[in-house]
Amino acid sequence: MSDYGTPPKIPPPLPPSSQPGGCGTALMLLFGVILLLPGLCAILFLVGSVTTGGADSTLVGLGVFGLMLGAIGVMLLYTAVKGRAR
Incomplete structure (x- = not known):
């Protein structure tokens, strides 16, 4: 005969992995x-x-965006x- 009064034991969940994924890190490094x-180009153009004395507003806007x-x-x-x- 089996005992129906006690619930079955459920194992505790596994702890989250302490190692981050390598693919996400590699993509972040690549895009960075x-x-x-x-x-770098914005710094050079600005x-x-x-130095030439002709700071055009369009060039400054693109420089800030860069x-x-x-x-x-x-x-x-x-x-x-x-x-x-x-």
Whole structure:
């Protein structure tokens, strides 16, 4: 005869993996490096326009946009490296 009064024992859930996935980190590193290139070009164009004395508003707008993309690239690289250090 079996005892119907006690519930079956359920094993506890497994702890979450402490190792982050490598694919997400690799993609973050790749896109971070790619986004650094517009920031570098923006710095070069803005320095060139300031030294020649012809700072066009369109060029300044594109330069600021390139600097923002570069900042996003730096944030991606920082997050990818910081996440791997844990």
